[in-house]
Amino acid sequence: MVGASLAAALRDTDLTVALVEGYAPDAAAQPSFDERTTAIGNGSRAVFEGLGVWPRMAAEGAAIRAIHVSDAGRFGFARLSAAEQGLDAFGHVLPNRAIGRALWSVLEGAPRLTPYMPARAVQVTVDSGAATLEVERTGKARERLQASLLVAADGAQSMLRSTLGLPSHVEDYGQVAVVANVAAESRHDGTAYERFTSVGPLALLPLADGSYTVVWALAPGAAERARALPDVQFLAELQRRFGWRVGRFVRAGARASYPLALTRSDATHGERVVLIGNAAQALHPVAGQGFNLGLRDAATLAEVLACAKARGEDVGSRAVIERFVAAREGDRRGVIRFTDGLVKLFRDERRGVGLLRDLGLLFFDLAPPAKRAMSRVSWGFAGRLPRLARGLGLANQDRPERHGD
Ligand SMILES: Cc1cc2nc3c(=O)[nH]c(=O)nc-3n(C[C@H](O)[C@H](O)[C@H](O)COP(=O)(O)OP(=O)(O)OC[C@H]3O[C@@H](n4cnc5c(N)ncnc54)[C@H](O)[C@@H]3O)c2cc1C
Numbered sequence: 001m002v003g004a005s006l007a008a009a010l011r012d013t014d015l016t017v018a019l020v021e022g023y024a025p026d027a028a029a030q031p032s033f034d035e036r037t038t039a040i041g042n043g044s045r046a047v048f049e050g051l052g053v054w055p056r057m058a059a060e061g062a063a064i065r066a067i068h069v070s071d072a073g074r075f076g077f078a079r080l081s082a083a084e085q086g087l088d089a090f091g092h093v094l095p096n097r098a099i100g101r102a103l104w105s106v107l108e109g110a111p112r113l114t115p116y117m118p119a120r121a122v123q124v125t126v127d128s129g130a131a132t133l134e135v136e137r138t139g140k141a142r143e144r145l146q147a148s149l150l151v152a153a154d155g156a157q158s159m160l161r162s163t164l165g166l167p168s169h170v171e172d173y174g175q176v177a178v179v180a181n182v183a184a185e186s187r188h189d190g191t192a193y194e195r196f197t198s199v200g201p202l203a204l205l206p207l208a209d210g211s212y213t214v215v216w217a218l219a220p221g222a223a224e225r226a227r228a229l230p231d232v233q234f235l236a237e238l239q240r241r242f243g244w245r246v247g248r249f250v251r252a253g254a255r256a257s258y259p260l261a262l263t264r265s266d267a268t269h270g271e272r273v274v275l276i277g278n279a280a281q282a283l284h285p286v287a288g289q290g291f292n293l294g295l296r297d298a299a300t301l302a303e304v305l306a307c308a309k310a311r312g313e314d315v316g317s318r319a320v321i322e323r324f325v326a327a328r329e330g331d332r333r334g335v336i337r338f339t340d341g342l343v344k345l346f347r348d349e350r351r352g353v354g355l356l357r358d359l360g361l362l363f364f365d366l367a368p369p370a371k372r373a374m375s376r377v378s379w380g381f382a383g384r385l386p387r388l389a390r391g392l393g394l395a396n397q398d399r400p401e402r403h404g405d
Pocket residue numbers: 001002003020021022023030031032033036037038039040119120121122153154155156159177179215258276277278279283285287288289290291292293294
């Protein structure tokens with residue numbers, strides 16, 4: 001999703017781009033545009049509007065008009081209403097496949113883009129002059145692509161990152177997310193729920209057809225059992241953990257599962273290489289921030305590259321790469337800390353921590369400035385917003401804006 005978004009952002013610049021992807025966008029095994037849904041914040045919607053893809057996906061999304069956070073079995077809870085914050089919505093929930101279709105529809109036929117798809121990147125080397133990628137396509141001889149800059153957007157297990165020896169750290173959360181679509185007796189009212197249960201956080205997000213998607217983080221064994229349960233028992237277990245806030249759950253779709261870890265690359269760049277999206281940082285889905293953060297990586301990189309190209313700079317030079325890395329540092333650090341902190345705070349079973357948590361949620365529920373601050377999270381944590389999120393195109397940048405202003 002992040003690499004295709006970058007390619008979409010670069011399609012109207014003077015850069016020549018090769019996009020290498022292991023699966024066709026509509027392939028059943030596509031691991032990014034799969035059956036999941038993604039909650040995108042208002043900042044991401046603005047980027048998609050800037051890319052001209054929002055109208056191609058909007059009808060398949062559901063608006064998040066309110067957020068409800070609670071600590072199961074305890075008294076703490078908080079509510080956030082978009083209308084009270086002067087917003088139409090906090091964001092939208094979209095099927096990953098809808099995002100994929102919309103992006104691919106503008107990439108097809110883009111004049112300076114060559115898609116290698118389905119194709120595997122199998123080897124990479126870099127020197128001071130160029131990055132060279134070896135690519136395999138079924139039934140064809142191995143091809144060598146040379147570029148001034150290689151962007152690794154190949155996910156949390158990034159082959160490019162490890163082949164280039166860029167160090168990363170993995171912190172296993174000891175949780176697996178079970179994902180499924182479920183329907184309740186009545187349609188949702190646009191509220192997204194985050195419920196912290198003793199077995200892990202459980203999110204219920206509204207979908208366009210009035211049902212919900214569930215993202216439920218559980219210990220690995222419990223996740224395996226939940227996934228294998230017949231629908232009726234799965235719904236009963238979900239009801240027991242979630243409660244009755246949305247009425248009775250009546251239908252469940254197929255379940256999928258995703259092991260959860262924080263994977264963080266120590267450096268998000270090397271010689272003629274930058275990492276974006278999950279290849280740079282893969283987060284716990286608890287606050288729905290991973291793709292939003294990755295999309296800001298892509299939008300900022302497109303902006304930095306378009307400007308460098310317009311000024312006649314080498315887009316893979318150290319100066320250009322460092323401009324991008326500096327622009328992303330604050331947001332990246334902020335979102336990682338926020339997400340990781342949330343996971344750890346709500347699984348802390350030490351005496352007194354639960355009470356502090358509840359008081360924190362109550363304080364939050366009663367404190368308008370805290371709510372205003374929280375509703376800004378959907379725009380990112382630090383630094384200036386990418387031009388694409390501000391409704392500005394990438395053309396006509398006569399000078400690089402100072403990132404971080
Ligand atoms: C259960 C769950 C729920 C989530 N919910 C949200 C949410 O609500 N909001 C949000 O913002 N984020 C969410 N996320 C996070 C989000 O899914 C990721 O941040 C996002 O998918 C990252 O996209 P990416 O393109 O960087 O990486 P990926 O989605 O991993 O894509 C990597 C791509 O690289 C390709 N690839 C890999 N290696 C090669 C190779 N050698 N050659 C060719 N191609 C290759 C793959 O085929 C794939 O298409 C969620 C994550 C999970 C697990």
